[in-house]
Amino acid sequence: MNDLVLPTIGITLLCCLLGVMGVHAYSSGKVQRQELLNRLSATGPIAVVGRRHRFAGLDRRLRRTRFGKKLELKLAATGLDLTPGEYFVYVLAGVAALWMAASSILTSFFGPLAGLAALWGANTFLNWQRTKRTERFINQLPELSRILANATQAGLALRTSIAMAADELEAPAGEELSLVARQLAVGESLDSALGDLAARLPSRELVVLVTTLVLSNRAGGTVVSSLRNLTETLEERKETRREVKTQLSQVTVTAYAVPGFGLGALLLLNTVMPGALDRMTAALPGQAAVIVALILYAIGFVVIRRLSRIDI
Structure with a gap:
C-alpha cells in the first residue's frame, strides 16, 4: 500500500502540471486570436463577445421554415440571448418534464x-418578455x-443623431438604436x-416617433420643434401609463390567482384522498368534468385579463 503513495502523488502532480499548461495555452491562444483580429480590422479593435450557441444544425433548419422566421423575430424582440433552435429544444424539454x-x-x-x-406557458413567457x-x-x-x-438642433444629421443616441442610452433603447445604426451603415434606407x-x-408611441422622423427626413421641415412637442407628449403618456398600471395591479394578480386556486384544490384533493384523481379520471364523465373545469378557468383568466387591459 505504501508503494502506491509516491506514484499516486507523482501522477497527481503531473496532471496538475498538464492542467496548468493547458489553461495557459488556451489563454495565450485566445489573446493571439484577439490580436490577429485587431490587426486585420480596419476600424479598430474587435471585441469578441457572446457565447457559443448550441444546436446549430437544428437552428439552421428551423430558420428556413416560416415558423422559425416568426420565432426568430419574436426572440429578437424579447432581447433574450437564445436562438430558435435552442428555444425549441428547451421548450420540448420543458414539455417532457411537466408531462x-x-x-x-x-x-x-x-x-x-x-x-x-x-407550450402555452412558453409562448406566454415570450410575449411577457417582449411586452x-x-x-x-x-x-x-x-x-x-x-x-x-x-442633436438635430446642433446641426447633426439624423443618422448621426441616432448613432449618438445609441451610445448614450442604456438597453433596450441603446441596443435597438445600435442595430438601426448598423443597418444604416450598410446602406439600408432610414x-x-x-x-x-x-x-x-x-x-403607439414608437410608431408616432418613427412617423415623425420618417416624414421629417422625406419632406424636411421643423424636426426640432416636432421632437420637442413629442417629448412633452411622451412624458405625459408615460405618467398616465404608470398610474393605470398601478390601479390595475390587483386585477392582474386576481387573473393569475384564480387558476392557481384550482390547481391547488386538485393537489389538496389528491393529498387528502389518495387515489381520488385516479378514480375520477378513470371514467369518461370524470375526464369531461376536468376538461370543462379547465376550460372555464381559462375563460375566466382571459376575461379578467381583457377587462384589465386599457388602451392608452
Whole structure:
C-alpha cells in the first residue's frame, strides 16, 4: 500500500502540471486570436463577445421554415440571448418534464394537459418578455426624443443623431438604436431601418416617433420643434401609463390567482384522498368534468385579463 503513495502523488502532480499548461495555452491562444483580429480590422479593435450557441444544425433548419422566421423575430424582440433552435429544444424539454411530473404526481390523464400548459406557458413567457422590453423602451422614448432634438438642433444629421443616441442610452433603447445604426451603415434606407424597429417593438408611441422622423427626413421641415412637442407628449403618456398600471395591479394578480386556486384544490384533493384523481379520471364523465373545469378557468383568466387591459 505504501508503494502506491509516491506514484499516486507523482501522477497527481503531473496532471496538475498538464492542467496548468493547458489553461495557459488556451489563454495565450485566445489573446493571439484577439490580436490577429485587431490587426486585420480596419476600424479598430474587435471585441469578441457572446457565447457559443448550441444546436446549430437544428437552428439552421428551423430558420428556413416560416415558423422559425416568426420565432426568430419574436426572440429578437424579447432581447433574450437564445436562438430558435435552442428555444425549441428547451421548450420540448420543458414539455417532457411537466408531462412526466404531472403523470407521476397526479395521474397519467393530466400528462398531456400539462404538456399543453407548458407550450402555452412558453409562448406566454415570450410575449411577457417582449411586452416588458417594449415598456422599458417606451419609458426611454422621452429621453430618446430629447437627445434627437438636441442633436438635430446642433446641426447633426439624423443618422448621426441616432448613432449618438445609441451610445448614450442604456438597453433596450441603446441596443435597438445600435442595430438601426448598423443597418444604416450598410446602406439600408432610414424608412426601412426605422420600420424594422417599429415591427420589433410595436407600440403607439414608437410608431408616432418613427412617423415623425420618417416624414421629417422625406419632406424636411421643423424636426426640432416636432421632437420637442413629442417629448412633452411622451412624458405625459408615460405618467398616465404608470398610474393605470398601478390601479390595475390587483386585477392582474386576481387573473393569475384564480387558476392557481384550482390547481391547488386538485393537489389538496389528491393529498387528502389518495387515489381520488385516479378514480375520477378513470371514467369518461370524470375526464369531461376536468376538461370543462379547465376550460372555464381559462375563460375566466382571459376575461379578467381583457377587462384589465386599457388602451392608452
